[in-house]
Amino acid sequence: MNSRRLAIAIGAVLVGAFLAGTVLGAAGVGTPEPVVTLENDDDVTYRVTAYTVEDRDAAGYLNFEVTDGGERRLVTYADLVWPGGYRNVTLVDEAVDRDEIVVGPDETVTDSLEGWTRGDATVYVVERGEDRVHRRSQTVSCDRRGQEHELRFSSDSGAGSTTTCAGGFGWLVR
Template sequence: MVSRRTIALLLGSALVIGYIQYATVFGPVQPTLTVENNDTTAYQLSAYTVESSEQAMYLNFEVATRDGERRLKTLSQLVWPDGDRNVTLADDGVPTQQITVAPGETVTTTIDGWVRGDVAVYLGERMADNETHVYTRVRTCPRTGQEHSVTFKEDGGISASALCA
């Protein structure tokens, strides 16, 4: 007769093996972000995680406008870059990561602070132009195993993709 302890150990082992296989097949829990810089200047990409797209649109950022005026803008006002500089999150308690990529560099990381169902917000700034805001994206995917990528191109263009596993 098999003891309860043996059954418990077998079930526990099956759960651990199942989780490892799930993580291997479906990817990491947090989104993976790859940032590639094919331009001749450095870029900074900031990543924020919030609970919903609606909450993302109300995030507040301090910016310096083209006229040099310091003011607050919501993310909804930053969807299309308008020459703002030094874009800095003004809200507290929002998980934040910043990645700086030098010319010719590629960086891959995971988005810390993301939990299942969260929204990832990305803001890019060109460092050579007084940290001029050049890129905004909001990525929504409730599943694990996401892969996001942003490429800053030599001609100043930007391409991006997202895989929602």
């Protein structure tokens, strides 16, 4: 009889914890804007520009000016999905929130992205070195608070990334 009561009590606690997490998650607990961590294991500086747009579709319509073969020209975000030898990537569209983060060799930098609201997508443009060679672009779409984005750079293995779209218990206490 005691084991049955214990099982019911444990079940009730688990259900209560699940429901509390669901209610708190729906209420929007956690940092309102994404938190990005840049980890640079390379021997050169990286410049990462994060743009906040209303959704993935809007990201596809962004226009950038780039240096290509010594000439400046316009490209769309679709042209930046893969590295193409571009340099000095600059957004030409107005009214787009942006955060520029510079991370030096063997540094780790953490920052929150201002201007993000629920439902927005984040577009990252990564440039390497003093020549600002375009290395990659990436779009993160998550409509929850408590997002964590991590981008890693190294000379031998290139770049990697991790995105946490809220989860665990860390987002409950921020």
